[in-house]
Amino acid sequence: MTGLRYVYAVCHPFGTPLQAQLTGVAGDPPRLLHHHGLVAVVSHVPERDFAEEPLRRHLEDLDWLTATARAHQGVIDALTVVTTPLPLRLGTVFRDDSGVRVMIEEREDAFRRTLDRLQGRVEWGVKVYAGAEPADGADSEAPPEKAASGRDYLRQRRMRVRSNEDMWQRAETFATRLHETLSEFAEDSRLHAPQNPTLSGASGRNVLNAAYLVPRSVSEEFVELVDRTKDDVPGMRVELTGPWAAYSFAGEEENR
Amino acid sequence: MTTPSRLPDPYGQGSGANLADILERVLDKGIVIAGDIRINLLDIELLTIKLRLIVASVDKAKEMGIDWWEDDPALSTKARRDELSRENAELRERLARLEQLEPARAEEERS
Numbered sequence: 001m002t003g004l005r006y007v008y009a010v011c012h013p014f015g016t017p018l019q020a021q022l023t024g025v026a027g028d029p030p031r032l033l034h035h036h037g038l039v040a041v042v043s044h045v046p047e048r049d050f051a052e053e054p055l056r057r058h059l060e061d062l063d064w065l066t067a068t069a070r071a072h073q074g075v076i077d078a079l080t081v082v083t084t085p086l087p088l089r090l091g092t093v094f095r096d097d098s099g100v101r102v103m104i105e106e107r108e109d110a111f112r113r114t115l116d117r118l119q120g121r122v123e124w125g126v127k128v129y130a131g132a133e134p135a136d137g138a139d140s141e142a143p144p145e146k147a148a149s150g151r152d153y154l155r156q157r158r159m160r161v162r163s164n165e166d167m168w169q170r171a172e173t174f175a176t177r178l179h180e181t182l183s184e185f186a187e188d189s190r191l192h193a194p195q196n197p198t199l200s201g202a203s204g205r206n207v208l209n210a211a212y213l214v215p216r217s218v219s220e221e222f223v224e225l226v227d228r229t230k231d232d233v234p235g236m237r238v239e240l241t242g243p244w245a246a247y248s249f250a251g252e253e254e255n256r
Numbered sequence: 257m258t259t260p261s262r263l264p265d266p267y268g269q270g271s272g273a274n275l276a277d278i279l280e281r282v283l284d285k286g287i288v289i290a291g292d293i294r295i296n297l298l299d300i301e302l303l304t305i306k307l308r309l310i311v312a313s314v315d316k317a318k319e320m321g322i323d324w325w326e327d328d329p330a331l332s333t334k335a336r337r338d339e340l341s342r343e344n345a346e347l348r349e350r351l352a353r354l355e356q357l358e359p360a361r362a363e364e365e366r367s
Binding site: 004007010050051052055056059065066069070072073076086087088089090091092093094095099103107114125149150153154157192195200201202241244247248250251 | 274275276277278279280281282283284285286287288289291292293294295339342343346347349350
């Protein structure tokens with residue numbers, strides 16, 4: 001076998017076959033490498049793209065990165081349907097199968113611990129956007145009428161600033177309350193940095209970007225819980241994504 | 257025909273999943289293992305930073321209709337300049353009015 005080995009995830013062995021047409025990064029179907037009672041999900045990838053030098057160059061290329069990230073996520077997604085995968089970070093590459101086996105041997109205890117902890121759980125992403133449309137009456141109903149005096153002008157300006165502050169204040173209160181409610185329901189949660197609107201293509205400012213670890217069995221209830229909050233406050237938009245593999249919770253316990 | 261373990265239909269995934277959601281997870285999260293191919297993790301972090309910097313591009317944001325800072329003096333030098341000159345004009349006007357009311361005292365202060 002030629003080429004390098006790209007590893008997507010490590011799982012407990014699972015009985016259900018992956019969907020037949022699934023292709024991973026570089027167009028190669030994901031294969032299962034059994035070792036020491038664990039399974040590494042790998043693709044064969046060419047050296048010309050995944051050796052150190054080309055890989056480093058590719059990572060700077062947003063188009064290549066996008067395609068590779070989507071392919072990586074596609075495999076993880078397919079695994080999430082049939083098992084609970086431990087997703088590895090994009091770009092984990094070994095020379096050959098024996099390199100992958102050695103990696104499994106070195107880390108098998110940690111893998112088992114984490115797999116047991118995450119078994120049967122998925123991750124849901126919840127984001128809140130504020131100010132997507134003019135949320136505030138004060139902004140829209142008071143077009144900048146010509147200030148009659150300096151004092152009027154300053155008063156108008158103060159009102160504008162204050163209505164903006166009100167909006168952020170409301171956004172923060174809303175996001176905090178939502179996060180509390182969802183954290184209580186979920187087994188675990190993580191707060192992520194707000195998203196880059198250029199990448200997400202979303203309007204409004206991302207004021208909450210959180211991930212929640214939820215057992216599959218109560219995922220529908222979690223989704224309903226999120227749905228119920230959606231229209232609570234005007235000007236706030238709640239966005240739910242998932243179910244994801246438990247990416248945000250796959251790290252070792254020390255960073256909890 | 258739902259079983260208790262059935263997952264709800266995916267929201268916003270597949271073709272609709274936004275790129276930031278995916279990159280955030282596959283680049284920033286997940287288990288970090290140094291493979292045989294050493295891509296310095298700093299590279300990925302740098303890349304993430306670079307991607308985040310795109311948002312700092314005012315033109316891009318404007319294209320997307322995000323321009324609320326334009327009128328916010330705390331954030332926009334242009335708005336601040338406009339406002340300063342308007343405030344200056346206002347103040348000059350008021351000063352002139354005061355001077356008319358109290359010409360003598362104004363003279364005194366000027367000397």
